[in-house]
Each structure stands twice: as C-alpha cells, then as structure tokens.
Amino acid sequence: MTRSQILANLHTSLASNRPWLEAVARSAPHSIPPYVMPAADDLDAQFMAELHAIAGMAYPVADERAALTQIAALLADRPSPQIIAWEVEQIGLAGLAALLDQQGVTLATSDLHGTSRSAHLQNMEPLAICISGVEAGIAESGSLVLRHGPGRPRLASLLAPCHIAILRRSQLVRGLGEALALLRNRYGEEIFTSTSNLTLITGPSRTADIEMTLSLGIHGPPEVHVVLVG
Amino acid sequence: MSSQPISFYERVNTALDDTSLKTALNRATERFVGNRAGALRALSDANGLRDAARAIRAGALAQLDTLLVQLAERVEARGGHVCWASDAAEAQRYIVNLAQARQVRSIVKSKSMASEEIHLNQALEAAGVQVVETDLGEYIIQLAGETPSHIIAPSIHKTREQVSELFHQHLGVPPTDDIPTMTQTARRALRQRFLQADMGISGVNFGVADEGAVVIVENEGNARLSTSVPRIHVAIMGIERIVAHMEDLGVMLQVLARSATGQKLSVYTSIINGPARPGEADGPEEFHLVLLDNGRSKMLGSQYAEALLCIRCGACLNACPVYQAIGGHAYGGVYSGPIGAVLTPILQPDLPDVYLLPQASSLCGACQEVCPVRIAIPDLLLRHRADAVKAGKAHPIEQAAMSSYKRMMTNPFLYRAAGRAARNGSRLIGRKGRIRRLPPPLHTWSRGRDFPTLPAKSFSEMWEEEN
Numbered sequence: 001m002t003r004s005q006i007l008a009n010l011h012t013s014l015a016s017n018r019p020w021l022e023a024v025a026r027s028a029p030h031s032i033p034p035y036v037m038p039a040a041d042d043l044d045a046q047f048m049a050e051l052h053a054i055a056g057m058a059y060p061v062a063d064e065r066a067a068l069t070q071i072a073a074l075l076a077d078r079p080s081p082q083i084i085a086w087e088v089e090q091i092g093l094a095g096l097a098a099l100l101d102q103q104g105v106t107l108a109t110s111d112l113h114g115t116s117r118s119a120h121l122q123n124m125e126p127l128a129i130c131i132s133g134v135e136a137g138i139a140e141s142g143s144l145v146l147r148h149g150p151g152r153p154r155l156a157s158l159l160a161p162c163h164i165a166i167l168r169r170s171q172l173v174r175g176l177g178e179a180l181a182l183l184r185n186r187y188g189e190e191i192f193t194s195t196s197n198l199t200l201i202t203g204p205s206r207t208a209d210i211e212m213t214l215s216l217g218i219h220g221p222p223e224v225h226v227v228l229v230g
Numbered sequence: 231m232s233s234q235p236i237s238f239y240e241r242v243n244t245a246l247d248d249t250s251l252k253t254a255l256n257r258a259t260e261r262f263v264g265n266r267a268g269a270l271r272a273l274s275d276a277n278g279l280r281d282a283a284r285a286i287r288a289g290a291l292a293q294l295d296t297l298l299v300q301l302a303e304r305v306e307a308r309g310g311h312v313c314w315a316s317d318a319a320e321a322q323r324y325i326v327n328l329a330q331a332r333q334v335r336s337i338v339k340s341k342s343m344a345s346e347e348i349h350l351n352q353a354l355e356a357a358g359v360q361v362v363e364t365d366l367g368e369y370i371i372q373l374a375g376e377t378p379s380h381i382i383a384p385s386i387h388k389t390r391e392q393v394s395e396l397f398h399q400h401l402g403v404p405p406t407d408d409i410p411t412m413t414q415t416a417r418r419a420l421r422q423r424f425l426q427a428d429m430g431i432s433g434v435n436f437g438v439a440d441e442g443a444v445v446i447v448e449n450e451g452n453a454r455l456s457t458s459v460p461r462i463h464v465a466i467m468g469i470e471r472i473v474a475h476m477e478d479l480g481v482m483l484q485v486l487a488r489s490a491t492g493q494k495l496s497v498y499t500s501i502i503n504g505p506a507r508p509g510e511a512d513g514p515e516e517f518h519l520v521l522l523d524n525g526r527s528k529m530l531g532s533q534y535a536e537a538l539l540c541i542r543c544g545a546c547l548n549a550c551p552v553y554q555a556i557g558g559h560a561y562g563g564v565y566s567g568p569i570g571a572v573l574t575p576i577l578q579p580d581l582p583d584v585y586l587l588p589q590a591s592s593l594c595g596a597c598q599e600v601c602p603v604r605i606a607i608p609d610l611l612l613r614h615r616a617d618a619v620k621a622g623k624a625h626p627i628e629q630a631a632m633s634s635y636k637r638m639m640t641n642p643f644l645y646r647a648a649g650r651a652a653r654n655g656s657r658l659i660g661r662k663g664r665i666r667r668l669p670p671p672l673h674t675w676s677r678g679r680d681f682p683t684l685p686a687k688s689f690s691e692m693w694e695e696e697n
C-alpha cells in the first residue's frame with residue numbers, strides 16, 4: 001500500500017531528523033500576531049486607504065438607508081435585470097429585498113447541483129453585478145472574509161465584473177490573525193460544518209503576468225465596491 | 231527533462247544569447263525585488279514574522295506523519311477522497327483513471343508546480359482529455375508550447391510583443407501592445423472553458439491538518455473558478471506543504487504574499503474543505519486530494535530536509551544573479567533558481583547533468599537572505615557539490631563549463647541587475663572593493679580576475695542599520 005509505504009518512509013526519516021526539526025520549531029514562538037502593521041487609530045480609515053491602494057472602492061455610509069441609496073446608484077450605472085447574489089437574508093441589510101424589487105432586479109438561480117447546471121451557468125455569465133455580505137473586514141490589508149455556504153454562493157463574489165460587498169463597521173478587525181481568531185471564537189470546531197469554503201478577497205482580480213504590468217479583472221471581478229455601513 | 235536533451239551548458243549559452251529573454255527578465259525581476267523589499271519594510275516586525283514562519287514549518291515537518299494522516303482523515307470525513315501517491319506515475323494514473331471513469335472531456339487547471347512535476351497535462355492529453363491552463367502566465371506558455379520559467383510568474387521570460395503575437399496566432403485577435411487589451415482577450419477566451427469544464431485541477435499552497443482543509447492562494451480568480459464551477463475538484467499537494475493549525479495561516483499567508491509579490495495578502499485565498507455541502511449552490515460535487523510524495527518522504531531524512539520548509543514564494547529566484555542572467559528554463563527541471571538547484575537533483579534525479587545545477591551558483595547568499603523561512607540554500611548547494619564529488623560525478627571543470635560560467639559572470643546584464651537590486655534594498659553586492667576568488671568551481675578562472683564583493687553583512691543587519 002502506498003499510504004503505508006509513505007508513512008514508513010516518514011517514520012524512518014523523522015527518526016534521524018526530528019530532533020533537528022524540533023529544535024528549529026522551538027527556535028521562535030509560533031504565536032500568531034493579531035496584526036502585523038503599525039497599529040492605526042482609525043480602522044475605517046485604514047481599511048479604506050488599503051482598499052483604495054489596491055484599486056478597490058469603499059463607500060462609507062452612516063446607516064442602512066444610505067447604504068441602500070449607494071447600492072441603488074451602483075445598480076443604476078450597470079443596468080442588469082438579474083444579479084448574482086447571496087440570499088438577501090444572508091446579506092443582512094434591511095430594505096435590500098424591497099430595493100431590488102423596486103428596481104425590477106431579480107436574483108439569478110445559481111444552483112449548479114440540479115439538472116440545469118449548464119443553463120444556469122450560461123445565464124449567469126453575461127450578468128453585470130454580484131452582491132455578497134461578509135464575515136469580517138481586515139483593516140490593515142483591505143481584505144474581506146467571506147464564509148460561503150447555503151444561501152451564500154461563491155459565484156456571488158466571482159463571476160460578474162462588479163462585486164458589491166456589504167460590510168459593517170463593527171465587522172472590521174485589525175489584521176489577519178484577529179480575523180482567524182474571530183472565526184474560531186464564533187464557530188469553534190464548526191467552521192466548516194455547513195460550508196466547504198472560506199475565501200479572503202483582497203481587492204479586484206489582478207495579474208502582472210505580462211511584463212509585470214498590472215491589469216485588473218483577468219478572471220474575477222475588475223471592480224470591488226465595499227459599502228461600509230454604520 | 232526528456233524534451234530538453236541538450237546539456238546544461240548549452241542551455242545556459244542559449245539563454246545568454248537570447249536578447250528578448252534578457253529584456254523580459256530585466257523588466258520583471260527588478261519589479262519583484264523592489265516590491266518585496268517595500269512590503270517587508272512596512273511591517274512592525276518582519277524578522278519576527280519570518281522566524282515564526284520558519285518555526286511553524288519546521289514544527290509541521292517534525293510531525294509530518296501524524297499531520298498527513300489527520301489531514302487525510304478529515305478530508306475523508308467530509309466526503310472527500312484522498313490518493314497517496316508515492317511517485318509521479320501513481321499520481322498521474324489516479325487522475326487519468328478518475329477523469330475516464332467520470333467521462334471528463336475537458337479540464338481547467340490553475341497553477342500547480344506539483345502537476346508540472348508529474349507531467350500531468352501530457353498524460354491527460356494522451357488519454358484524450360482536453361486540459362487548459364487558466365493562470366494567464368500558464369495559458370501563455372501553454373499556447374507557446376513551453377514550460378514555466380518561474381514559480382510565481384511562469385511567463386516571466388515573454389515580452390509583450392511575443393504575447394501579442396501568440397494571441398494573434400492562436401485566438402485570431404489583432405496584434406496590440408496594450409497589456410490590458412491582451413488581458414481581456416484571455417478573459418473572454420478562458421471564460422467558456424471554465425463554464426464547460428467537467429473537472430478543475432489545482433495545486434495547494436498549504437494543507438491545514440486540524441481542519442482537513444487545503445489553501446489555494448492566487449491573484450487572478452482562476453483558481454476560485456476552477457475549484458467552484460466544475461463538478462469535480464482535484465487538488466494536488468506535495469506532502470510537505472502542511473501546517474498543523476488553521477491559525478498558522480495568520481503567519482504563513484502574510485510572509486508568502488509579501489515575499490512573492492510584495493502584496494499584503496494575495497487577492498484571493500480559498501480555504502477549501504471537502505466537496506460542497508448540502509444546500510450549497512456551487513462548489514464541486516466531488517473533491518479529491520492527491521498527496522504527492524515523489525521523493526519527499528526520503529528527503530525528509532536526508533541532509534537536504536531543510537529545503538522542505540520551502541513555501542514556493544519565488545523570492546530566491548528574483549534575488550539570484552544567476553537566475554537573473556539565465557532565466558528558469560536553463561535549469562532544465564520543474565523548479566528553477568536557487569531552490570530549484572537544491573530540489574531538482576532530488577526530485578528529478580534522472581535529468582541529464584542534473585548534478586551540475588548546484589554548481590550554477592556563486593554562493594553569494596542573496597537567496598538565503600530573502601528566503602521567508604530562512605533556508606540555508608548556499609549550504610545545501612555545497613552539500614550537493616560534495617555529494618557529486620563523492621559519487622564520482624563531478625569532473626574537473628571542462629572547457630565548455632568554463633566558457634559558460636565566464637559568460638554568465640562577465641555578463642554586463644548581471645551586474646546591472648545586481649546593482650538595481652542593491653538600490654532597491656536587498657543589496658546583493660557590497661559597496662567596498664572587489665573580491666579576488668570565487669568559490670569552486672568558479673575559482674579556477676576567477677584567479678587574477680576581479681569580481682564585485684559578496685555582501686559583507688547579512689540583509690537583516692543592513693536592514694536594521696537602515697531603518
């Protein structure tokens with residue numbers, strides 16, 4: 001059996017090198033820093049500055065009403081009869097369902113596991129807008145943490161050229177270490193019980209594969225708009 | 231590699247003669263070096279973070295046997311499948327059989343050096359399955375019929391003019407020198423491939439033992455599409471690429487992104503645990519994890535074990551004056567640059583003149599200084615050289631070798647590159663004076679010839695002085 005052969009090799013190898021590896025492992029603390037940049041006073045400002053630096057857009061708004069106005073403006077600029085989105089209750093922004101109704105916008109079916117997989121994909125492909133909620137925002141890198149799962153499709157931050165994310169000020173953490181600790185506190189050992197995927201998104205899709213020259217939107221959305229509420 | 235039967239020296243000479251290669255390497259490595267230095271300088275405690283990264287990786291390797299079992303069990307508990315593959319042939323066979331059993335016609339692939347290691351594309355194509363590389367750089371070199379020349383930037387050796395010509399030929403678009411236009415062409419060409427693919431194949435940056443998850447880091451979104459849209463996801467992971475706890479990512483992702491491209495975090499980090507759960511709209515119905523040994527389990531017990539700490543950030547390539555001068559293909563193996571010169575003789579021992587790779591280094595130490603997990607690469611290269619002598623493989627320096635090295639080391643481009651790197655903060659070459667001897671095997675002709683100094687101080691020391 002290959003498995004037992006590989007494990008047997010590992011046992012033999014570790015018999016000689018484990019002491020050395022353990023010494024290296026002990027040579028520095030494994031503690032995970034909650035954040036790694038010099039601490040900023042104002043997490044909102046830090047988040048927005050970082051997001052801007054990587055070509056994302058942030059819209060600080062005072063309350064849910066203002067958030068809806070902002071979303072309406074983004075929708076108006078990119079007319080799309082259907083959008084790819086999390087279920088409205090998963091986004092958790094009061095009034096969003098009514099806004100979409102009023103604009104005549106419906107949610108595309110994104111279920112790839114039924115019989116019409118290919119039809120659903122082809123239907124979604126030309127759509128202009130994705131809308132998602134987030135689990136947290138990371139101030140020092142301008143990142144969004146998305147915990148996907150039922151009602152929270154991955155394609156709702158991926159397929160269309162414009163991704164709108166709704167982030168609450170209260171969801172901001174300072175650094176990646178803090179974000180991972182928050183997930184652990186909130187879900188314990190159950191982080192992946194009902195979901196197969198966590199994704200960190202740090203700005204728009206980018207590539208520098210041709211002569212190290214930046215261009216946006218190679219496969220994922222070229223536009224990331226974060227509505228920062230509260 | 232069988233497709234490159236020509237000797238190492240010939241490849242080096244060809245590379246040195248290639249002026250567009252020089253232009254491309256010049257434009258690219260310069261940017262990488264500057265980005266990395268800037269990203270690390272901004273940290274509160276860059277050295278502390280690198281020390282932690284090294285310690286975390288060593289701790290994981292020290293218990294690699296138990297962590298791999300834990301990872302596999304947890305993947306299986308979620309309904310995923312695990313293949314333990316001792317070599318390239320086993321990994322290939324598993325994936326080809328799976329594709330055939332599931333009637334897979336087309337596959338989208340996101341960047342995976344492990345899949346290059348097992349020559350997967352050739353095997354799948356021989357079985358009649360269409361495979362499309364979807365990372366822009368990989369797509370470009372697939373169109374060109376080449377192999378990656380850099381871990382992070384596989385098409386680093388191509389100029390925009392060459393890419394435009396490839397797209398013109400293969401996709402029928404008009405030639406352009408506008409890079410965003412080329413990017414959009416590739417987006418359109420590849421989108422339908424994603425939507426129609428039956429299987430997605432990815433690499434793995436980190437396996438997370440305690441969660442049974444795999445982590446895939448990228449900037450483009452092609453890995454997200456490859457692992458979310460098709461019915462089947464196959465992830466290929468070198469067995470050493472593991473961390474014990476999900477929290478360890480709080481260190482590893484940050485040093486990886488900063489060392490690789492100078493970003494604070496890569497654009498997309500996917501942490502994937504098994505196939506889609508009930509009620510999830512997307513994500514694959516089947517998840518397969520291929521654990522590839524291919525020499526690693528034995529390497530762990532050897533004097534080269536330290537190289538298994540590597541997180542494939544590519545920083546050592548960008549810092550290396552030899553890589554800057556000859557590019558990735560001259561190394562002949564899957565992994566190039568300083569770490570390639572350490573790994574290839576172990577992972578691909580049958581390559582012709584593979585024993586010469588560890589000699590393609592001036593041992594200047596730049597690789598070790600930039601390595602986020604502080605691998606003592608020059609030391610490992612010296613061990614290879616000693617092994618080659620013991621095995622009776624290293625001959626007195628041949629005439630051919632001499633002329634290659636001479637060209638490499640007297641190439642003005644090399645010194646320009648090193649000078650740029652110095653201005654950008656990594657200071658490969660010291661300020662005062664010249665050195666009179668190069669280490670073996672270069673020393674025989676360095677006598678009587680002056681070379682720029684090797685760094686008098688370590689990178690960290692200079693950094694502390696300057697900041």
Ligand code: SF4
Binds near residue numbers: 543545569597602604
């Ligand atoms: S050896 Fe170090 S610098 Fe080179 S790719 Fe690996 S981790 Fe990066």
